[in-house]
Amino acid sequence: MIRHPGNPTILPAAPLVPPAARSRTAGGLAVAASQGRFALQVCADCGRSQYPPREACVGCLGARLNWRDVPTGGVLSAASTVRISSDPYFRQHTPWRMGSVRLDCGVDAMVHLHRDCAVGGRVSMVLKLDKAGQGVMVALPETDINAMQSDPKFRAFTCDPAGRRVLVTDGRTTFGQAAARALIAAGAEVFLGIAAPWHPFPGQNDLPGTPMTLDLTDGISVQNAAAAIGARVDIIVNTSGYFRPGAGDARAAMEVSYFAALRLAQLFVPALQARAGDGTHPACAWVNMIGINGLVPDPAASLASAANAATLALVRALRPTMRPLKLINAFVGPLDDQWHQALPPPKTSTAQFAQAVIAALRDGVEDIAVGDIARHILAQWHDNAAITLHA
Amino acid sequence: MRQGYDGIVVAAPVTIPYARYSVHGAHHWLGRALHGLVQAAHLAPKDLDGLCVSSFTLGNDTAIGLTQHFGLSPRWLDHIPMGGASGVVALRRAARAVQAGDADIVACVAGDTNAPDSFRATxxxxxxxxxxxxxxxxxxxxxxxxxLLTDAYMRATGATREDFGRIAVSQRDNARGFPHALLRSALTMDQYLAARMVTDPVALFDCVMPCAGAEGVLVMRESTAKNLGLAYAYLRAAIERHNAFPDDPIQLRGGWAMDRDELYDMAATTPDRIGLLQTYDDYPVIVMLQLEGLGFCAPGEGPEFVRTHDLRLAGDFPHNSSGGQLSGGQAGAAGGYLGLTDALRQLTGAAIGRQIAGLQRALVSGFGMINYDRGLCSGAVILEAV
Structure with missing residues (x-):
């Protein structure tokens, strides 16, 4: 049990989650939300959009209902504010504004409602992941480009680093350093983990944030870091991993990728989860930099493929157990680093990675691809995973 | 023109007094309702050759499991999972079964239990x-x-909270004479308006109180009722409609509008000849939709109707004679029978509370199942005194 930092007799707000049960079909909403898309089932036979998710078309009874991007506009039919809820999570968050929207694609959806939306007026819809990790309908004012930030209640759907404390795990790499700089520029306070600080590394004389000793290949080191700052960190950005082409020392590769993530999961992340319901800027996310070859193996990087696949499997298995935290996979292609000198572009740059992490946190998405190669492979995988893995 | 329900009657209204919480299961409450029916009609359980059940809290059991639980061997059996429309739909089906000779005496029962966490779990x-x-x-x-429906209705019609309050306050007045109602202390308009908001614009006295309870009636031929020496009323007409107007962005009308002409034609009557209206009232806005849908006023004129009529038992438009669910409590599916049993008592001169003098005709309406964003079932019956 994590106690209040200033007063040990005060219990923090418990890390509760909203109702998490869904039909299997409705899981399509979370898939779309995790990618930042607005998609509903659309009938392949008659073209009618469907909501709530169905097993047969409400227009023609056809069974071929495919998830497709649909227009995001709509009109707010009615609004309410739930002041008394039967659900413990919402009891922490009432009053909670909700409404009913007639979408331009013809369906009616109950929605989480931005405070500036008026009945009868147009709204702009997005699908967001809620604290249970489920995809939910959110209605925003059409004209407010900063709408997810302008209603304080909607912090529940995002992980904006502004005002939060972030641990970037591996400051020995240019990717870790770039992420730290971008997070500071975005308003975060950053702790920057450095393994074996006595060992020279590029950029060591100009490190962003607060450097601290942290070696993810050493459980004692992770434990010490958790004891020192675990009760204050709101976001972890883990840039440790194995991103090299070819073969190599398999055990060492697994140490810096899979086992590093496992140590974080066991020794550090529980401190975040315990504070994930508390305060105006609760602990909210664990980001892992993972090679896209962990999703689709790359024959030119067999060892990295296995190491990243192990990390990815771990993160995905942990996700439902780590709510209300978001577990964000930042998939990278071949990095623009010394190990990939012989590889022609495009390659994932430090700046691309840093900006993509900030955007993912602000948008509250859980699966992002950084750079053209990773985006292309992820698109292939979404299009048809079986063909992508066969090729 | 549909075939009428000639010779079919409804008898033996049974209300098992409600309780806020019960240590017993739904089977207990349904069993007591059946026991009340056989006692009221001086029957043995084996005489019930038809059974129709509605309940939300039977767990995995349905009507078939109850036959063994209660030792009945009916030749006609139905389970109606339609919440607030259960009573209307049960009457409609049971009447046809008796008319066709598939059963002679159908026991129609609805009941639910309520424990401190049951409503949230449901x-x-x-x-x-x-x-x-x-x-x-x-x-x-x-x-x-x-x-959401109330918000949309207020915007569409100009209804105010006072208009909904007129429904809640008048029903509380009716409940004051009905000993089984759980809420019988006086409710004033000021108290209604001052109540805390629950989910804007729905406030405390717009909501029904979940409770345990059961209701039941018997459906049979008139000759059977006479032989048994039972008081009864005629079933003159019945309608039901499901998922009406699915393309409306929000529910401002129920299915009654589609079928009400048939309802009155079948009963050879008109809205102005209805002496008692029993609406399904788990939120006053739905009462408004029934007043409009059943032709007591034009669409959108519900607020004006409640401003210009006295809905109390002694008023010019008696409505929800036992106080409805708003005062009586909502005993799950029994809420779909509450208006039916009390209409039958009123029509047979057997009111538990205040009797409406010279009542000839009652209309009982049902509304049920907020499956997602609107109620899917609507229905109504017209009962006539002998």
Whole structure:
């Protein structure tokens, strides 16, 4: 049990989650939300959009209902504010504004409602992941480009680093350093983990944030870091991993990728989860930099493929157990680093990675691809995973 | 023209007094209702050759399991999972079964139990659409769905909170004479308006109180009722409609509008000749939709109607004679029978509370199942005194 930092007799707000049960079909909403898309089932036979998710078309009874991007506009039919809820999570968050929207694609959806939306007026819809990790309908004012930030209640759907404390795990790499700089520029306070600080590394004389000793290949080191700052960190950005082409020392590769993530999961992340319901800027996310070859193996990087696949499997298995935290996979292609000198572009740059992490946190998405190669492979995988893995 | 219900009567209204909480299961409450029916009609259980059941809290049991539980061997059996429309739909089906000779005496019962967490559990698992697309948005349950309908209705018609208050306050007055109602202390308009908001614009006295209870009636031929020496009323007409107007963005009308002409034609009567209206009242806005849908006023004129009529038992438009669910409590599916049993008592001169003098005709309406964002079932029956 994590106690209040200033007063040990005060219990923090418990890390509760909203109702998490869904039909299997409705899981399509979370898939779309995790990618930042607005998609509903659309009938392949008659073209009618469907909501709530169905097993047969409400227009023609056809069974071929495919998830497709649909227009995001709509009109707010009615609004309410739930002041008394039967659900413990919402009891922490009432009053909670909700409404009913007639979408331009013809369906009616109950929605989480931005405070500036008026009945009868147009709204702009997005699908967001809620604290249970489920995809939910959110209605925003059409004209407010900063709408997810302008209603304080909607912090529940995002992980904006502004005002939060972030641990970037591996400051020995240019990717870790770039992420730290971008997070500071975005308003975060950053702790920057450095393994074996006595060992020279590029950029060591100009490190962003607060450097601290942290070696993810050493459980004692992770434990010490958790004891020192675990009760204050709101976001972890883990840039440790194995991103090299070819073969190599398999055990060492697994140490810096899979086992590093496992140590974080066991020794550090529980401190975040315990504070994930508390305060105006609760602990909210664990980001892992993972090679896209962990999703689709790359024959030119067999060892990295296995190491990243192990990390990815771990993160995905942990996700439902780590709510209300978001577990964000930042998939990278071949990095623009010394190990990939012989590889022609495009390659994932430090700046691309840093900006993509900030955007993912602000948008509250859980699966992002950084750079053209990773985006292309992820698109292939979404299009048809079986063909992508066969090729 | 549909065939009428000639010679079919409804008798033996049974109300098992409600309780806020019960240590017993739904089977207990349904059993007591059946026991009340055989006692009222001086029958043996084996004489019930038809059974129709409605309940939300039977767990995995349905009507078939209850035959063994209660030792009945009916030749006609139905289970109606339609909440607030259960009573109307049960009458409609049972009447046809008796008319066709498939059964002679059908016991129609509805009942539910209520423990401190039952209502939340029922809401949390109510339907697939509710789980996927309603509950995650604040978990307001039916309060939230009806709050949206009420908000839309107020904007469309100019209804005020006082208009809804007229319904709640008049029903409380009716309940004061009905000993089984759980809420019988006086309710003033000021108290109604001052009550705390639950889910805007739905406030405390717009909501029904979940409770345990059961209701039941018998459906049989008139000759059977005469032989048994039972007081009865005629079933003159019945309608039901499901998922009406699915393309409306929000529910401002129920299915009654589609079928009400048939209802009155079948009963050879008109709205102005209805002496008692029993609406399904789990939120006053739905009463408004029934007043409009059943032709007592034009669409959108519900607020004006309640401003210009006295809905109390002694008033010019008696409505929800036992106080409805707003005062009586909502005993799950029994809420779909509450208006039916008390209409039958009123029509047979056997009112528990205040008797409406010279009542000839009652209309009992049902509304049920907020599967997602609107109520799907609507129905109504017209009962006539002998």
């Amino acid at each position: 809401v949390a698992g109510f339907s697939r659409f509710a789980i996927d697309a309603a509950l995650p948005y604040g978990a307001g349950g039916p309060n939230a769905a009806f709050a």
